[in-house]
Amino acid sequence: AQSVSQHNHHVILSEAASLELGCNYSYGGTVNLFWYVQYPGQHLQLLLKYFSGDPLVKGIKGFEAEFIKSKFSFNLRKPSVQWSDTAEYFCAVSDSGAGSYQLTFGKGTKLSVIP
Amino acid sequence: NAGVMQNPRHLVRRRGQEARLRCSPMKGHSHVYWYRQLPEEGLKFMVYLQKENIIDESGMPKERFSAEFPKEGPSILRIQQVVRGDSAAYFCASSPDGGSSEQYFGPGTRLTVT
Numbered sequence: 606a607q608s609v610s611q612h613n614h615h616v617i618l619s620e621a622a623s624l625e626l627g628c629n630y631s632y633g634g635t636v637n638l639f640w641y642v643q644y645p646g647q648h649l650q651l652l653l654k655y656f657s658g659d660p661l662v663k664g665i666k667g668f669e670a671e672f673i674k675s676k677f678s679f680n681l682r683k684p685s686v687q688w689s690d691t692a693e694y695f696c697a698v699s700d701s702g703a704g705s706y707q708l709t710f711g712k713g714t715k716l717s718v719i720p
Numbered sequence: 721n722a723g724v725m726q727n728p729r730h731l732v733r734r735r736g737q738e739a740r741l742r743c744s745p746m747k748g749h750s751h752v753y754w755y756r757q758l759p760e761e762g763l764k765f766m767v768y769l770q771k772e773n774i775i776d777e778s779g780m781p782k783e784r785f786s787a788e789f790p791k792e793g794p795s796i797l798r799i800q801q802v803v804r805g806d807s808a809a810y811f812c813a814s815s816p817d818g819g820s821s822e823q824y825f826g827p828g829t830r831l832t833v834t
């Protein structure tokens with residue numbers, strides 16, 4: 606079975622600081638990778654996804670993530686965070702084959718950005 | 721364009737009662753997925769449905785849980801004879817196609833069993 610580990614439960618940053626949220630997955634096959642964000646009081650929204658090709662993926666709102674196959678990692682980055690980035694971030698993985706609709710999520714990382 | 725709707729948002733049930741959770745997918749979406757988030761855990765896949773069909777229920781507990789997505793109306797996740805361990809947030813997602821098509825999530829229903 607797949608599993609996803611997010612290393613940090615809660616991250617607190619000042620505005621303009623750089624962000625990196627860790628995500629590791631355990632699955633031996635080919636995977637699809639996702640980052641979702643949940644802003645306070647809102648639904649989960651897709652931030653970015655990786656299916657194949659360039660391992661550096663750019664998403665919305667200045668976020669990017671890098672897939673490193675040898676490390677089973679898909680870390681999320683943003684060079685300069687804003688107060689509006691305060692949210693909970695979830696990494697997710699699915700099999701790229703027949704079960705690609707089955708997302709497995711990490712426990713999430715809460716990000717608090719201090720103005 | 722309304723997003724995925726779930727109701728109720730909060731549901732309290734006593735042990736042994738039944739819980740019915742509803743999900744209306746986005747307009748034009750015929751694929752629905754249910755996920756459960758236990759306390760301090762990530763979301764876990766439960767079931768995937770298309771109109772009138774269960775495609776994959778491999779994540780559903782074998783007993784007491786059932787799901788349907790009728791031709792008309794919302795998808796329903798039904799939990800019979802609830803126990804305290806069923807307390808969780810239940811999320812519904814929908815997509816226009818199956819496979820790796822992007823899933824759009826609803827706000828979730830938080831079930832508390834007392």
